[in-house]
Amino acid sequence: MEELTAVVLNLFSFEILIPWILAMCFGIFVGGTPGLTATMAVALIVPLTYKLSPIAGLAAILGVSFTSIFAGDIPATFLKIPGTPASAAAVLDGYELKKQGKGSLALTIDLFCSAIGGMIGVLILIFFAPPLAEFSLRFTAFEYFWLGLFGLSTSAILTRGNLFRGMISASLGLLVATIGTDVTTGFPRFTFGFQELMGGIEFIPAMIGLFGLSEVFKLFKEKREMSASSLKEEIHLPILKTLKLLIKRPIKVIRAALTGVVTGALPGAGADMGAWIAYGMEKRVSKEPEKFGTGCIDGVIAPTSANNAALGGTWIPALVFGIPGDTITAIVLGAMLMYGLKPGPLIFEENPEIITSVFSIAFISQILLVIIGLIGIKIYGKLLKIPQNIVIVFVLIFSIVGSYAIRSSFFDIYVMLFFGLLGYIFDNLNVPLPPLILGIILGPMVEDNLRTGLIKTGGDLRPFLTRPISFVIFLLLVFLLFGNNIKDFFKKGMGLFQNN
Amino acid sequence: MENNKAKGSYCFGIILLVLSFLVIYFSRSFPEFKSGDKVLPGPRFFPILLSVFFIIAGVVEIYRAYKSDRKLFIKINFKYLLNKGNLDLLLLVGLLLIYVPLINKLGFIIGSVIFTVILMLRLNVPLFKSILVSILGITVIQIMFEKLFMIYLPDGLLSNLF
Numbered sequence: 001m002e003e004l005t006a007v008v009l010n011l012f013s014f015e016i017l018i019p020w021i022l023a024m025c026f027g028i029f030v031g032g033t034p035g036l037t038a039t040m041a042v043a044l045i046v047p048l049t050y051k052l053s054p055i056a057g058l059a060a061i062l063g064v065s066f067t068s069i070f071a072g073d074i075p076a077t078f079l080k081i082p083g084t085p086a087s088a089a090a091v092l093d094g095y096e097l098k099k100q101g102k103g104s105l106a107l108t109i110d111l112f113c114s115a116i117g118g119m120i121g122v123l124i125l126i127f128f129a130p131p132l133a134e135f136s137l138r139f140t141a142f143e144y145f146w147l148g149l150f151g152l153s154t155s156a157i158l159t160r161g162n163l164f165r166g167m168i169s170a171s172l173g174l175l176v177a178t179i180g181t182d183v184t185t186g187f188p189r190f191t192f193g194f195q196e197l198m199g200g201i202e203f204i205p206a207m208i209g210l211f212g213l214s215e216v217f218k219l220f221k222e223k224r225e226m227s228a229s230s231l232k233e234e235i236h237l238p239i240l241k242t243l244k245l246l247i248k249r250p251i252k253v254i255r256a257a258l259t260g261v262v263t264g265a266l267p268g269a270g271a272d273m274g275a276w277i278a279y280g281m282e283k284r285v286s287k288e289p290e291k292f293g294t295g296c297i298d299g300v301i302a303p304t305s306a307n308n309a310a311l312g313g314t315w316i317p318a319l320v321f322g323i324p325g326d327t328i329t330a331i332v333l334g335a336m337l338m339y340g341l342k343p344g345p346l347i348f349e350e351n352p353e354i355i356t357s358v359f360s361i362a363f364i365s366q367i368l369l370v371i372i373g374l375i376g377i378k379i380y381g382k383l384l385k386i387p388q389n390i391v392i393v394f395v396l397i398f399s400i401v402g403s404y405a406i407r408s409s410f411f412d413i414y415v416m417l418f419f420g421l422l423g424y425i426f427d428n429l430n431v432p433l434p435p436l437i438l439g440i441i442l443g444p445m446v447e448d449n450l451r452t453g454l455i456k457t458g459g460d461l462r463p464f465l466t467r468p469i470s471f472v473i474f475l476l477l478v479f480l481l482f483g484n485n486i487k488d489f490f491k492k493g494m495g496l497f498q499n500n
Numbered sequence: 501m502e503n504n505k506a507k508g509s510y511c512f513g514i515i516l517l518v519l520s521f522l523v524i525y526f527s528r529s530f531p532e533f534k535s536g537d538k539v540l541p542g543p544r545f546f547p548i549l550l551s552v553f554f555i556i557a558g559v560v561e562i563y564r565a566y567k568s569d570r571k572l573f574i575k576i577n578f579k580y581l582l583n584k585g586n587l588d589l590l591l592l593v594g595l596l597l598i599y600v601p602l603i604n605k606l607g608f609i610i611g612s613v614i615f616t617v618i619l620m621l622r623l624n625v626p627l628f629k630s631i632l633v634s635i636l637g638i639t640v641i642q643i644m645f646e647k648l649f650m651i652y653l654p655d656g657l658l659s660n661l662f
Binding site: 047048050051164165167168171174175178182184185187189190217220221222387389390392393394396397398400401404405408410413414417421424429431447450451454455458459 | 511512516519523526527530531533535538540541542543545546547550553554557560585586588589592593596597599600601604608612615616619620623624625633637638641645651652653
């Protein structure tokens with residue numbers, strides 16, 4: 001308890017609290033700008049945290065992730081333009097309420113649900129992550145290899161429904177991860193004489209390129225659609241009315257938040273999918289499903305409670321196994337590695353103060369979210385006046401400066417540019433990007449554990465399947481990839497049997 | 501939409517095949533990893549394993565494209581490649597390639613102001629507004645990085661002034 005008090009008090013020190021709050025405001029700005037995603041907000045804030053202490057940096061990055069997800073709901077409600085993909089489900093009823101002149105009410109409900117959902121997500125993370133980490137200490141190279149593949153396959157399946165291209169994308173990420181010095185032999189691979197590539201591709205420029213620059217390219221190409229929208233509604237904050245409405249609906253908030261957490265914990269699913277599943281589930285259990293999509297309060301509660309709760313869920317596999325649940329967590333994991341922290345079961349033993357700090361930051365961020373969010377809604381009317389064609393130019397400058405700032409290297413700007421073009425081309429070819437990023441992150445884990453396992457056994461593949469935990473993860477992987485085919489096969493078999 | 505998908509598959513398939521052959525070509529120079537007499541998975545093992553998957557994936561993509569629209573197999577749509585949006589994009593990439601060495605020579609502030617003004621004009625922002633916003637925005641970014649985060653951006657021509 002004393003340790004917790006010390007950690008929390010430390011979080012309120014000047015050098016942590018100021019960047020934390022500033023970063024959360026930045027999250028409101030980026031997340032609330034249509035076309036700029038929460039992932040982009042997190043990717044852009046990372047370079048700004050290089051010179052901060054790990055705790056201050058993590059506070060800033062985590063704070064941005066929570067505010068940008070919420071802020072995406074602001075233009076979703078006022079303009080019917082989701083600020084982030086996680087806000088797409090919030091458009092349905094939020095915008096309908098706005099049309100009825102209740103946009104401020106919808107957003108205030110949204111804000112409180114985001115904070116409550118986020119808190120539930122964090123509490124589940126606090127209670128489930130440590131015992132899961134203890135169990136995962138039994139894992140060896142064989143289990144980690146399958147676990148890495150499992151994470152990649154889940155992301156490939158859940159991104160856009162195109163499993164085959166998702167798997168190709170993940171494999172391309174694995175290939176990118178092989179660039180640099182080979183850990184086992186010290187031999188440089190695919191470096192082509194560039195000293196800058198000896199340590200591998202810098203993750204942050206690659207990330208900024210894939211998610212920041214590729215979006216800029218897309219918006220630049222469609223520049224005729226970049227005229228600024230204006231907001232006519234007078235913004236007020238009906239806090240008491242919101243609280244009364246939510247007190248009458250505690251089960252709905254908790255149910256949506258739990259759905260968000262479970263969805264978020266699946267690698268590759270993330271907040272956007274959590275929001276859609278929670279919305280669908282709430283509609284299914286509702287006594288008045290026909291009201292969904294017409295400006296129904298429950299239709300606002302479900303997706304907005306779920307999207308922030310999902311962030312807590314994404315942290316479970318990220319902290320316990322080092323497998324990011326979505327692209328936002330992937331960036332945060334990259335930042336943790338930058339601070340010299342290695343996510344995985346051992347982090348709970350080796351850096352307990354960091355874990356306590358992460359949990360505390362995530363929890364306190366929800367309270368800060370309410371305060372900053374209320375101010376954010378109020379000043380958003382002014383932000384809407386900044387035309388998108390100006391914002392996009394400065395996002396480009398931030399992307400360039402952010403890539404340069406990691407090690408004051410122009411080479412990293414070219415890396416960012418390369419990945420920006422790659423992201424743009426892949427987007428046009430319907431190749432999902434999240435598996436590519438997860439491939440880059442999980443590449444060393446998959447390759448090292450495969451090779452370590454094979455070296456241990458002298459090239460024998462059998463232990464990958466004969467160890468009990470390994471075998472269970474392998475079965476789960478097979479079911480994940482071919483579950484539908486297996487079901488169809490048995491259905492056909494049963495049909496034939498019955499006919500005969 | 502179906503046509504675009506087919507074109508995508510065709511291009512993507514070729515990209516995958518070329519990539520896999522390049523990876524195999526360069527991986528051949530990586531050393532073997534031996535323990536006694538046994539050859540164990542060395543630095544080339546994983547890239548070549550991935551290349552095998554890319555070859556299969558490339559063939560599948562091309563086959564799918566061929567199957568969905570046989571005409572597109574030999575037709576390259578130059579009209580699509582040269583539409584206005586794509587030319588704007590090429591212009592942006594070209595500007596970026598000039599901008600990076602430019603900030604090294606002229607410094608972050610001067611290089612970025614020139615770059616952002618050109619971009620904003622291209623995005624239909626009025627001239628006076630783009631100059632004003634550029635100077636203000638770039639100065640704020642420079643101060644933010646240098647004074648707040650202690651990250652120094654190239655001074656270039658202005659190095660003697662500060």
